[in-house]
Amino acid sequence: MQNLIDFFSFSDPNVRYVVLGTILLSSSAAMVGAFILLQKKALVGDAVAHSVLPGICAAFLFSGSKNIVLMLAGAFVSGWLSLVAIDYITAKSKIKKDAAIGLVLAVFFGVGMVMMTFIQQTGNAAQSGLDHFIFGKAAALVGDDLLIFSILAAVILITVGLFFKAFTLVAFDKNYAQALGYPVRRLDLLLTSLTVLAVVTGITAVGVVLMAAMLITPAAAARYWTNRIRHMVGIAVAFGAFAGLAGAYISYVAPSMPTGPWMVVVSTAIAFFSFFFAPKKGIFPRMYTQYKNQWIIAEENTLKIFYHLGERNSHFNGMRGLNELTSTREMERATLKATLRRLATKELLVTRNNQWGLTDKGYQQAARVVRLHRMWELYLTKYMDIPADHVHDDAETIEHILTPELERELEHQLDYPDKDPHNTKIPK
């Protein structure tokens, strides 16, 4: 608890800096990542991250010291080159994008490894700083370095904000954007530069391998909560920022814990949670909807049994026992009993001495389902030329799904019918 208070009071300037830095880095990466994800370029970020190594090493070899500005510039240039190489290879040969990405990633990093061995041979003392660049160490973000990274991250956030509408359109439909007169090529170029910039700044925190996660994991998670790009980018930034904060906190509490990997683990945890639980799109909510659908189907089918039995003697409110109910329609007794109980609690049925009967409300519902069933049968025969003896099965499903709007439309198209194709009456 004391840790928590200490941490969030930000009284320790080191804490302040590291937290500020990681949040800025992770949220700017997440913001750019949202657009990369939508353009189906998720793994391009991975390639860029690996490809900055030779640039960093070249800058180091050139200056002989850990000059942060020079190294960032080197990283930027080689990251950029890798993207150009990927595009060029895919455009000018039969090599496909996935192979181009993998090839560029491995070769650039391989060249970097060769240059690293040179640096190690020079036995330069500042070499440990280089390691942080490759494997990431957020705690090394102090002083002037932090200032530079924060400025870069802020530049990314502001630029994306300014061009938000254009990026959205390009991500959504390139051709349409072009037709509207947007400078699509230049916008692509800008987004590419921002991607490289986000990678270059983010790498210090998480390292080469994990950088792809900083870009796409928050965006992939955000995708599950909304369909609107504007919201998605916002949610991705929030997830990214939270992951950054959590990573910083964990390594504050347990100093031996690496910040970067924890940031990735936290944001992946958010992503996994979203994949499973996000409303509508998550795995479990979808399963739950299906489960609920089963109940709706069972309930409506049961109501229909009452209606059909009632139709035989025009006595819709009669009380029926289990045997009578199962005589018209195959239904498992256990399911039937459970459904009857549910319908009774919804006051669609009344129950007395193990017998059940429709309430007025229940009658309305039952009539509606039967009506939809018969209207759909009519629709199938009339508009789809399906013979009358083939339409029942289809109508069995559709009766449960038609909304009031669709019902009205159906009614209208059929010109308010009163007989179905089997010449039975359609209830009003």
Add this chain to the structure above:
Amino acid sequence: MIIHAKEPVLEVHDLTVSYSRKPVLWGIDFTLPSGCIAGVVGPNGAGKSTLLKTIMGLIPPSSGYVKLFGHPLEEVRHRVSYVPQRESVDWDFPVSVLDVVLMGRYGKMGLLRNPDRQDKAMAMDCLDKMGMSAFAKRQISQLSGGQQQRVFLARALAQEADIYFMDEPFAGVDAATEQAIITLLRDMAAANKTIIVVHHDLQSARDYFDWIILLNMRLVAGGPTGEVFTDEMIQQAYGGRLNLLAQVGDMMEKRAFPTREP
């Protein structure tokens, strides 16, 4: 409007097909007689390719069944041939024309046997029929659209099947190839093979096919060309989508509703 065949070689019964729960084909039900050239005709997105893929067992139907020669596909697979849409494969793939045609023999070869001289002679024969024997050694990316289609047909011939399903074999081919293909199809039909062709040109459909399946999400008409290929039926198939049907389909996808009650 549906006219059934007397002794059907293909029976499609009440077939409903969905992509992630959204039905794109509703209750398709038709039959085909043996030795006919049947055209599957309908606007873009009508579900023509989907119908062929479902018959070939590539997409599981939500309901209904397909019978070939009175049996499920599994039991008569060696008598059935399929020609996918030309764009469905990567023509940069490093194989030669002869290699592709030999693939038609794989189904009969079993797991371990490799193509032998007999298979090669057979494949060359098929290429010859398509006027492509001079190209046997050529890499497939160096072929024109019409030549690619001829290679695909040669591969189908190499299967020595009794019923052929072809997805848009006339799309993007030159006039000579189109003529060569239709001559071949007629020869095959004369030898009592049944051929089902997806086609989208109404003009030529009337000349090419003796049986027509008109499709637009649902079966509009099926039967002998002279009887079912009327202006009224064509109007029905091309006169826009059934709005309600599409809306119901969307609703089923959105609510994750089962296409058939379990």
Add this chain to the structure above:
Amino acid sequence: MIAFWIILTGFLVASACGLLGCFLVLRKMSMVGDAISHAILPGIVIAFLWSGSREPVSMFIGASTTGLVATLLIEFFHHKARLQSDAAIGVVFTFMFAIGIILISIFAGQVDVDQDCVLYGEIAYTPIDLWILDSGIIMGPRPVYIVGTVLILIILFILLGYKQLKLTSFDPAFASAVGISTAVWHYLLMAAVSITTVSSFESVGAILVIAFLIGPPATAYLLTDDLKQMLKITVILGLFVSLTGYGLAYWLNASIAGCMATMTGVCFAVAFARHRWASSRYRARLV
């Protein structure tokens, strides 16, 4: 002698990876190798904690288990949660790598594994890791035997399944239509890639595994139009890259794995230039 063993190891790994890589490249699935080779880190760390040393059997089991978990997670999220496939790959392998690094930090004193070794490998130490029989006979470096066995298995796999692998890669719809299961061959190929990656990473590292999986096949793809030729050229390129890569490393006194990866890049660049030149001449002739 040291040079011989290193080049031999490089060649064996390059051949095994390259042969499978040909099919990955043609199926547009190259990044699967990238994912698996990174995702095995936590498995290695756990295996190390379990056995207390770099004992090969438990390392192999640990790595293949995590490799398998990674593949299954990727497919699960792709199919069940409908996550786009490139994002599924990216999310899963980075997560597993992060777990690996965290495990290393927690058990810092106990495990002699770090992320460098997964990325870079230690091909230079291959000749030291000798296989010595109980009777004292020295059989040579152990990795050579491991990778050699894997290569033989891969060659057998491709010889037996050549026709199915070819057809399911070229035209999966037609393959299913003639009764060849695309799913079965997909999983067999994935299993083969996992085994190869897992048994090679220790000697050559993740980066070189990716380079070998994609580099020689992509280069060969530019040089030929025939799948059999492509497989042969890939193996020849594997030999060439191991030789020249080692030579380069010896000359520059630099990282062997890095030099071999660089050489795959050089080979590709040369093939690419030739390809561009040939196609521009072809076009000029047409005009």
